[in-house]
Amino acid sequence: MTIKPFKLERFYTIHEFTAKYLLCSSDCEAMSIGDLLVLEDGAKERFENLxxxxxxxxxxxxxxxxxxxxxxxxxxxxxxxxxxxxxxxxxxxxxxxxxxxxxxxxxxxxxxxxxxxxxxxxxxxxxxxxxxxxxxxxxxxxxxxxxxxxxxxxxxxxxxxxxxxxxxxxxxxxxxxxxxxxxxxxxxxxxxxxxxxxxxxxxxxxxxxxxxxxxxxxxxxxxxxxxxxxxxxxxxxxxxxxxxxxxxxxxxxxxxxxxxxxxxxxxxxRAIIFKKNLEIVQTNIVHLNTFFEKYANLFTWFAPNAGPISFVRMNFDMDDLAFVDKVVRDKSVLLLPGEVYDYKGYFRVGFGRRNMPEALTKFEEFVLENLLK
Ligand SMILES: Cc1ncc(COP(=O)(O)O)c(C=O)c1O
Incomplete structure (x- = not known):
């Protein structure tokens, strides 16, 4: 079988475990086995006897x-x-x-x-x-x-x-x-x-x-x-x-x-897990709305009605891959370039993680230092 390399996964392989702030994750905040097992009476004991x-x-x-x-x-x-x-x-x-x-x-x-x-x-x-x-x-x-x-x-x-x-x-x-x-x-x-x-x-x-x-x-x-x-x-x-x-x-x-x-x-x-993850997403969306409103001349953001990700359009003249590369090099903040989807001029943001506001603050530093000079 001849198959093209998976661009997104190749990109993640390089950066996922080295970038300090993941601002493009598609998964929600994870939990430990211990935290999961306490959600159900007797689950810990049954797991140990599995x-x-x-x-x-x-x-x-x-x-x-x-x-x-x-x-x-x-x-x-x-x-x-x-x-x-x-x-x-x-x-x-x-x-x-x-x-x-x-x-x-x-x-x-x-x-x-x-x-x-x-x-x-x-x-x-x-x-x-x-x-x-x-x-x-x-x-x-x-x-x-x-x-x-x-x-x-x-x-x-x-x-x-x-x-x-x-x-x-x-x-x-x-x-x-x-x-x-x-x-x-x-x-x-x-x-x-x-x-x-x-x-x-x-x-x-x-x-x-x-x-x-x-x-x-x-x-x-x-x-x-x-x-x-x-x-x-x-x-x-x-x-x-x-x-x-x-x-x-x-x-x-x-x-x-x-x-x-x-x-x-x-x-x-799942009701408990979704409630936790949805609270994170909804809190993060408020931060993103404020951020993208503030920088509307640079970025066009679409606030979705479901899920923990969205695509952001770049309203300035720079290649999306070069932009994302510079952001991760300078601030250790990871965005996902449209390039990995063969859809140029955009980057993906993810907002299912608890530390997203911190990642956004770091990204704002980058914007202030590089795009608003
Ligand atoms: C739309 C979509 N489908 C499938 C997958 C693959 O999921 P998994 O890593 O659980 O195999 C992903 C992962 O990002 C995804 O976004």
Whole structure:
């Protein structure tokens, strides 16, 4: 297999563990195993007695049950547990696509949904975000024109990395009707679900809303538990989940038993975890609104209604990668350049971490010293 290097992950490999202030993280504040286990009576003792044998390829039945509880029409049989979100994207593509198939991707995107189909000889067609109104918008009439009789999968991501865009219920319904009309599968990456900034912005999972929908979920982002490396696919298309499970026997076979146990505890206590993370996000958004209002001539910021990330447009003439490089070199503050998404002139900010205000203060120092001289 020939596949392009993953630009975002390459960039993170260089900086994630050396930059002092991460101002572009897509995951929320993590927690310790101890802090997680105290959320449930008896969990510590059960964890210590956990049997460290193999678990089931489809995932521990208790975990699948706990995951299914976050959906409205999905049962444990409609869940396949995987290694975080990367493995299921990879396996889904290999289970459903073949050379010359066409896929449509919401662009810019988390690179996997672009590069994996490309590596398989598929034609990848961009459904590109429009920033004409200073906020990310997607045109459904354009989407319909992109669909052909070769279109097999529409890859969506809502809430979206990197723009923070999130579909409304009406848009979701209209997209599903289009997909149904043209018999297209919808794979929706919902790794930021659960972090809607108000309940009014919650939309159904695509797996619940569409008979040919596949929803991707993970513990890494809204839950802030990336170290568990637990993710899953939810779908009524059990035939597809079955094919993916067969492929999984060539990748991870099954997940780590301790991670499955801890993920279950987190899912059962998700209200507490989401409350903590949402409080951080909402506090940080206030700081960001103030900051970007103050420097509106330099940056255009879009405050999203869901998730912990957004894209910021640079209103001055400097390459985004050179800018981000200088910021991290001078102040040890990490931003994510549009370059890693092949979408120049922007950078991503992340606001799910507790120390974001401190990182923003350091970034402001940079702005004052370099852009306002
Ligand atoms: C939209 C999206 N999908 C998938 C992933 C991969 O998640 P994980 O690291 O849990 O595999 C990410 C990580 O940044 C992401 O932003």
């Amino acid at each position: 049997w460290l044998g193999y678990t089931e390829t489809k995932g521990n039945p208790i975990l699948r049950q706990d995951i299914s509880a976050i959906y409205s029409t999905i049962s444990a049989d409609n869940i396949l547990v995987c290694a975080a979100a990367q493995e299921p994207i990879f396996l889904f593509c290999h289970a459903t696509l073949k050379s010359k198939d066409e896929v449509i991707i919401q662009f810019p995107c988390y690179q996997s949904v672009q590069s994996i189909p490309e590596s398989m000889g598929c034609k990848v067609i961009n459904w590109t975000v429009n920033y004409a109104n200073n906020k990310p918008e997607l045109d459904l009439d354009i989407l319909e024109k992109l669909i052909t009789n070769k279109t097999r999968v529409l890859f969506l991501n809502s809430p979206h990395n990197p723009t923070g865009h999130h579909f409304s219920k009406e848009e979701q319904q209209a997209i599903i009707e289009l997909a149904r009309k043209h018999n297209v599968l919808i794979f929706c990456d919902e790794v930021y679900k659960g972090l809607e900034h108000s309940p009014a912005f919650t939309i159904p999972a695509f797996a619940d809303a569409y008979e040919n929908g596949i929803s991707l979920g993970v513990m890494s982002k809204s839950y802030g538990l990336g170290g568990l490396r637990i993710g899953w696919l939810a779908s009524h298309r059990q035939d597809i989940l079955e094919e993916i499970a067969v492929l999984k026997e060539y990748t991870t076979i099954c997940s780590a038993a301790p991670s499955e146990f801890l993920a279950s505890v987190a899912l059962r206590n």
